Amino acid sequence: MDSENYEYREFLASAWDLLRGDTSDWSDRPFYRNIILHSGQPALDIGCGTGRLLLDYLADGIDIDGVDNSPEMLAICREKAQKRGLHPTLFHQSMEALAVPRRYRTIIVPSSSFQLVTDPNAATQAVSSFFHHLEPGGVLVMPFMILWQGPVTDQIVTGEWELIAEQVRPEDGVLIRRWTRSTYHLPQQLEDTEDRYEVVREGKIIASELYTRSPATRWYTQEQAIHLYDEAGFTNIRIVSEFSQVPASQEDTIFSILAARP
Structure with a gap:
C-alpha cells in the first residue's frame, strides 16, 4: 500500500x-x-x-x-x-x-x-x-x-474555524487544542478538511501544526x-x-x- x-x-x-x-x-x-x-x-x-x-x-x-x-x-x-x-x-x-x-x-x-x-x-x-x-x-x-445538511447547490462552501477539543496533556501539563475548518464540494459530496493543533503553555502558543486534506471525506x-x-x-x-x-x-x-x- x-x-x-x-x-x-x-x-x-x-x-x-x-x-x-x-x-x-x-x-x-x-x-x-x-x-x-x-x-x-x-x-x-x-x-x-x-x-x-x-x-x-x-x-x-x-x-x-x-x-x-x-x-x-x-x-x-x-x-x-x-x-x-x-x-x-x-x-x-x-x-x-x-x-x-x-x-x-x-x-x-x-x-x-x-x-x-x-x-x-x-x-x-x-x-x-x-x-x-x-x-x-x-x-x-x-x-x-x-456531512452537509444545508441546501444542495453547485457551490463550494467553506465554514469557519471551530475549536472542537482542548485537553491538558498529563505528561507535561501543556494544553493541546484542535481547531478545524471544512470546505464542502456540494455536487461531488466531498469535504476538504483543515486541522490546526496548538500547544499552549501558560497562555502562550509554543507550537502549532496545520494538516490539510483534499478531499478528506465523501458523504x-x-x-x-x-x-x-x-x-x-x-x-x-x-x-x-x-x-x-x-x-x-x-x-x-x-x-x-x-x-x-x-
Missing part, C-alpha cells in the same frame, strides 16, 4: 486519544458488540485506530482482529494493548486492498471510517473486499454520516450507500437510525447499514 496516503499521522495520531476523551458511554459501543455476539465470531474491526473498541472487546473475550492504514495509530494500539496484557492481531492495510488470511462472521467499520475512502472506484473495491472476507452468512455493518445518501452494498452482492440489507435497531428515516443524518453475505 502507499504508506504516505493516510490521514492519521504525527500529531493527529499522538493527540487522538487525549482529545477524544472518554468514549465509554458512546452508543456505538454496545451496538457493535451486540451485532458481533448475534452474528458471530471471529470479527474484524476495520479502521480500528488506537483500539477504542477492539481492545475492550478483546478484553471481554471476543475473537476480533484489527485493520488500519495508519502505522502510527496501530503502534499506539499495540502499546495500549501491551499495558493491558492483550495480544491483538493487527494488520496495516487499506480498506480497498484488504487481504488478510482469515474469514469473519462479522465485519465492523466504525466511526464512519469508510467515508475516508473518497475515490468511488476505491470505495466500490473496498466493499467488495469486505464481502469476500466474510464467511457465508457473515454480516457487514457500517455507519454513515451526512452518501441512504440510497447511494445501499447501492454500494447491493452492487457488492450483499443481501438482507437493513438500514437503522444511528446506532439503534430503529429503522432509519430520511431525516437521519447518521445511519448504519447491516447486510449479509449469502
Whole structure:
C-alpha cells in the first residue's frame, strides 16, 4: 500500500486519544458488540485506530482482529494493548486492498471510517473486499454520516474555524487544542478538511501544526450507500437510525447499514 496516503499521522495520531476523551458511554459501543455476539465470531474491526473498541472487546473475550492504514495509530494500539496484557492481531492495510488470511462472521467499520475512502472506484473495491472476507452468512455493518445538511447547490462552501477539543496533556501539563475548518464540494459530496493543533503553555502558543486534506471525506445518501452494498452482492440489507435497531428515516443524518453475505 502507499504508506504516505493516510490521514492519521504525527500529531493527529499522538493527540487522538487525549482529545477524544472518554468514549465509554458512546452508543456505538454496545451496538457493535451486540451485532458481533448475534452474528458471530471471529470479527474484524476495520479502521480500528488506537483500539477504542477492539481492545475492550478483546478484553471481554471476543475473537476480533484489527485493520488500519495508519502505522502510527496501530503502534499506539499495540502499546495500549501491551499495558493491558492483550495480544491483538493487527494488520496495516487499506480498506480497498484488504487481504488478510482469515474469514469473519462479522465485519465492523466504525466511526464512519469508510467515508475516508473518497475515490468511488476505491470505495466500490473496498466493499467488495469486505464481502469476500466474510464467511457465508457473515454480516457487514457500517455507519454513515451526512456531512452537509444545508441546501444542495453547485457551490463550494467553506465554514469557519471551530475549536472542537482542548485537553491538558498529563505528561507535561501543556494544553493541546484542535481547531478545524471544512470546505464542502456540494455536487461531488466531498469535504476538504483543515486541522490546526496548538500547544499552549501558560497562555502562550509554543507550537502549532496545520494538516490539510483534499478531499478528506465523501458523504452518501441512504440510497447511494445501499447501492454500494447491493452492487457488492450483499443481501438482507437493513438500514437503522444511528446506532439503534430503529429503522432509519430520511431525516437521519447518521445511519448504519447491516447486510449479509449469502
